[in-house]
Amino acid sequence: MTNINGKAYAMNAITPMKPWKTPILRLFFFILGVVRPLQKDLKNLSLIHFARWVSVGRNAFPRLSLEQPREELEYDYLLFFSNFNGTWNQYIDAFSDVLYTGLDAIWHWSEKYPGSRPVTDFKRYITLVQFDTDYYYNVYPQAATNDVKAAIRVEQALSSFARSSQGMTPEEFAKAWVELQAEVCPDLGSTGLAPEGT
Amino acid sequence: MANVSGKVYGLTILSPIIQDDPVDICHSMGLRWYLSQLPRDCRSPFAQLSSTYLARLVVMDDVVFVGHPAREEHLKSRYLIFESNFDGDLDTYLRRMATETKDFVEAVWQHCIGFPGTGDIEAFITYMKRCQVETTFFFADVNDQTVESTLYALKAQAALARFMEKQQGRPAADIQRNFAEFYDRLRRSPGLPRGGTPSRNIPQEKRPHD
Numbered sequence: 001m002t003n004i005n006g007k008a009y010a011m012n013a014i015t016p017m018k019p020w021k022t023p024i025l026r027l028f029f030f031i032l033g034v035v036r037p038l039q040k041d042l043k044n045l046s047l048i049h050f051a052r053w054v055s056v057g058r059n060a061f062p063r064l065s066l067e068q069p070r071e072e073l074e075y076d077y078l079l080f081f082s083n084f085n086g087t088w089n090q091y092i093d094a095f096s097d098v099l100y101t102g103l104d105a106i107w108h109w110s111e112k113y114p115g116s117r118p119v120t121d122f123k124r125y126i127t128l129v130q131f132d133t134d135y136y137y138n139v140y141p142q143a144a145t146n147d148v149k150a151a152i153r154v155e156q157a158l159s160s161f162a163r164s165s166q167g168m169t170p171e172e173f174a175k176a177w178v179e180l181q182a183e184v185c186p187d188l189g190s191t192g193l194a195p196e197g198t
Numbered sequence: 199m200a201n202v203s204g205k206v207y208g209l210t211i212l213s214p215i216i217q218d219d220p221v222d223i224c225h226s227m228g229l230r231w232y233l234s235q236l237p238r239d240c241r242s243p244f245a246q247l248s249s250t251y252l253a254r255l256v257v258m259d260d261v262v263f264v265g266h267p268a269r270e271e272h273l274k275s276r277y278l279i280f281e282s283n284f285d286g287d288l289d290t291y292l293r294r295m296a297t298e299t300k301d302f303v304e305a306v307w308q309h310c311i312g313f314p315g316t317g318d319i320e321a322f323i324t325y326m327k328r329c330q331v332e333t334t335f336f337f338a339d340v341n342d343q344t345v346e347s348t349l350y351a352l353k354a355q356a357a358l359a360r361f362m363e364k365q366q367g368r369p370a371a372d373i374q375r376n377f378a379e380f381y382d383r384l385r386r387s388p389g390l391p392r393g394g395t396p397s398r399n400i401p402q403e404k405r406p407h408d
Contacts, residue, residue, distance in 0.1 A: 005238055006394060010254045012279070014262055016271075029335035033200065039337065048339055049252060050283045052208050055334040061277070062212050062329045064312030069274035077261060081210070081281050083252045111268040129262045135233040135255040137244040141394040143352055145339050152343060155351035158358055162381045165374075174370035177377075181362060188359040191352060 003133045006141020007194040008049060009091065010133040011082040013126060015110035016075035022055055025078070025109045029053065032102075041099055046146050047091065051082040053106065078110055085144040092123050142191045150187035157184050200333045204341025206251070207288055211280040213310040213329045215257070225309040226257050226276045232305055240391040243302035244282075247294055248392060249345050253282040255306065278310055285344040289323060296322045349390045357384050 003010050017025070032038050042048065058073035084091050095103055096119040107113040114121040140148065161180045165173055201208050216225045223231070233255055236242065244250040256279040263270040284291055295303055296316040303322075307313040312328075314321040340348070361380050365373045 002234075002238065008252060010252075012254075012256055012258075014258070016261065016264065016268060026334060029200070032335060042337055043339060046339065048337065050206065050208065050339070051337045052210065052281075052333045053335045054210050054331055056212070056331055060331065061273070061275075062214060062331075064214060064325075064328060068214055068311050071274055073261070073271055073273075074269055075261075075271065079210070079279075081254070083283070110264075112264040125264075128264060131256065131258065131262075133254050133256050134230050135236055135238070137238055137242050137250065137253045137393060139245070139251050139345055139392050140349065140352060140390070141239075147352070147355075148340055148348060151351040151355035152340065152348070154355040154358060155347075158354055158381075162377075165377070168374070170370040170374055173374040173377075177370070177373060184358065188355065188362070190356060190359060 002136045004194075005136045005138040007085050007144045007147075008083050008136075008138045008141065009086070009088060010136045011080070011084065011088070011091070012131050012133060013080040013129045014131065015078045015080075015107060015113065015129050017055075017078055017110050019058060019074075019076050021109040022057065022076045025106065026055060028105055029055075038102070041102065045094055045098055046149070047085045047094065047144070049083040049085075049145050049148075051084070052080070054079040054081070075111070078107075083138075085146075089123075092126055093119060096122055140191075142193065144191075147189070147191045150189065151191075154184045154187045200336050201288075203336045203338035205285045205344060206336075206338040206341045207284055207286065207291070208333045208336040208338070209280070209282045209284070209288065209291070210331050210333055211278075211326060211329045212258075212331055213278040213280065213307060213313070214275040215278055215309055216311055217275065226259070229278065229306065229309045230257055236302075237396075238393065239396050240393045241396065242393045243299040245391070245393040246298050247284070247291070249284045249286045249291065249294075250392075251283045251285070251345055251348075253280070253284075255280055275311075278306070283338070288327075292323045292326050293319055345392070346389065349392065353387070353390050354384060 056077045056079060058076050061071045063070060096116045100116040103116050114125050116122045157180060161176065165176055168176060215229065218225065244253050258277045258279050260273050261271065296319045300316045303316050312325060314325050316322050365376060
């Protein structure tokens with residue numbers, strides 16, 4: 001089991017849904033994709049690199065040969081894959097504290113979903129529907145989502161400064177240098193190894 | 199298309215795993231064994247696929263029974279889930295998988311039904327697309343960068359912090375001259391190792407400070 005690589009945690013979950021509910025969920029996701037402000041809380045939470053929901057119809061599991069037995073399912077299934085920073089408990093707590101409205105709108109359509117509040121039942125449900133990762137690769141194990149965002153801001157400020165500071169007198173450079181430091185200072189926290197045991 | 203967010207492609211593949219008559223080691227176990235031995239740092243095959251941000255491989259044994267009154271049901275096949283987040287387009291990525299990480303792809307997908315091998319690249323791409331399931335909703339927090347630009351930004355951030363620290367209290371003319379050298383060196387220096395270095399696997403109490 002390798003759910004963790006550096007500062008990222010790979011979470012997999014699968015929940016059954018009655019087929020008539022699937023179109024409703026797809027409509028919700030369509031609206032969520034089109035109306036970007038609805039993703040504000042997810043964005044502001046800033047602990048998820050990438051996440052996705054995949055709705056697989058009961059007849060949509062890939063069947064590649066006649067020898068492969070045909071699936072005979074009555075439920076559609078909702079797969080959830082997330083790449084987040086921090087511990088499992090922090091993640092689920094953040095879901096329950098901040099994203100409860102959106103998450104309830106998504107998983108409300110899954111069988112026996114208890115709601116994200118109170119968090120105890122929610123965690124019990126996630127534990128039941130989660131399954132482990134066998135192999136997990138992370139291109140920047142030393143960096144959390146916030147580190148990536150901060151680094152991009154620093155790099156943009158640095159390249160802008162490098163362009164604008166060409167040809168300056170030492171006095172002009174000194175003033176611009178102080179301004180650059182003030183601009184990037186909040187984003188200069190170092191990246192590094194994650195604590196163990198998360 | 200829900201598979202794409204900005205510059206990032208979210209690929210989800212479900213490949214049915216071969217179920218033979220009783221054998222010493224079944225395919226799903228052989229697959230798990232192989233994956234458990236595969237390096238997860240800069241020696242990973244995904245580090246060679248330079249456009250990969252995060253990727254995972256998961257053997258899904260069955261669906262989940264959530265308790266009564268829900269119905270209990272089971273899959274007839276196990277599935278290998280391949281989930282990858284990368285920059286660029288799908289065909290290029292799959293083509294690179296088949297050519298640049300050939301041995302890895304063969305070692306993994308040989309356990310799956312209908313895998314045509316990597317000799318015929320177009321057949322491999324067709325196979326992977328047959329196994330692909332469309333993402334219903336894809337969220338990428340940062341979706342306007344590439345892997346290379348992100349790694350460069352992380353390198354620049356660390357380098358600038360160290361440079362600023364060293365220049366404290368120096369005359370402006372010195373800093374200006376040093377900055378020109380620093381920036382030139384930064385632009386020409388090799389990027390961060392994709393996937394991190396193996397040294398990060400050393401025990402926490404023995405790790406050097408950054």
